[in-house]
Amino acid sequence: MEKDGEPSTINDLPSTVWKALAAVPDPEIPVVSITDMGMVREVAVDGGRVIVTFTPTFSGCPALHVIRDSIEQAVRDLGVAEVEVRSTLTPPWTTDWINDDARERLRQYGIAPPAPAEHGLIQLDVEPTRCPRCGSLNVRMTASFGPTLCKRMYVCDACREPFEGFKSV
């Protein structure tokens, strides 16, 4: 167990790095961090070098370079001189990796958390979504694309609240 204010020993460096990355916000949804989102896949320590592997949410996400820079900076701030940030596509990111705590914070922020993802089928139907404000399923999708690649726009017909919903990927 490490004590507050004491520098961590080399042995628990990976967990220190994970903790630091847990404080890096998603640049487009600041109430959740990149670890909440399941984007950080691996932290490896090789001598004095730290290698962080992350996976992009959407391949065309314009925030990727910001995330990459933030990861590097967060690890450097721990006093690590050599940091390598790698990206991987495998396994592909899924909204199923967003943890329960983060889902609740998304909901409180006004974003409907994603439904469980179904893979394998190419289907033309849209998954059911619940209003983050009143919980009703009586919602209408008003736009299948929103202000960021990962969200869609809805209106709740029960409480009249317009809201954003996470795509289920």
Add this chain to the structure above:
Amino acid sequence: MTAATTALTPTQQAALIRKLTALADDEIILAHRGGEWTGHAPILEEDIALANIAQDELGHAGLYLELRRALDGSDPDRLAFFRGAPEYTCARLVELPKGDWAFTMLRQFLFDASEALWLEAATRSTYAPLAEVAAKAVREEKFHLQHTALWVERLALGTGESERRLQAALDELWPHAAQLFQPVEGEEELVQAGLLPDLNAVHTRWQALVTRQLIEKCGLKLPAAFPDPAGRDTHTEHLAPLLAEMQSVARAHPEAETW
């Protein structure tokens, strides 16, 4: 050379590079056409939606060109911004001017359906880097397909004018759509080796999907198709002006490193 690429014969590698480039070129050019609606779409939500779709397609082009970079070291930005029309290998379907909203939505629907089905099949590629890219991209593509399928339905069953415009778009686009299923040189060998999806099988599934949507659901009439047999090295007169605009900044500042 990674372990995944050493198993390719030189012929296979050359064919794979041709295929990856053709896939990327389709995405880049269609993304540009989609981007031409930015600030001009009929409603704000659709302006945003098309920009989102275009952004995804550019993301996919980036993935394909990174696969090519792993094979021959070529730089994706150089390929996108410093090749002229004769070197581009996009299908003529994606070059055609953006037309009206019906034309734009129908073209995107025909393309999205082919891309989604091809990617779904490509997730089973024996070439691991491609299977990985396909698994990533297919999840994004399904949102495009849902969106454009809905628009096609809305226009077909909307007003007399929207139906007329959609049918006119189908008459113009249908012969060009077949070109998406023309193999590149050497593609058959890669299909036999399990590296690429069987294009004929994808074509059959595509035909069933779009027929179900356009004919059974929307009541459109399929025009008689006389597919243009010319290959991907033959372009319409619309490609060169598109590239001139798309590449103007990069060519004006060829040494720029950050955009």
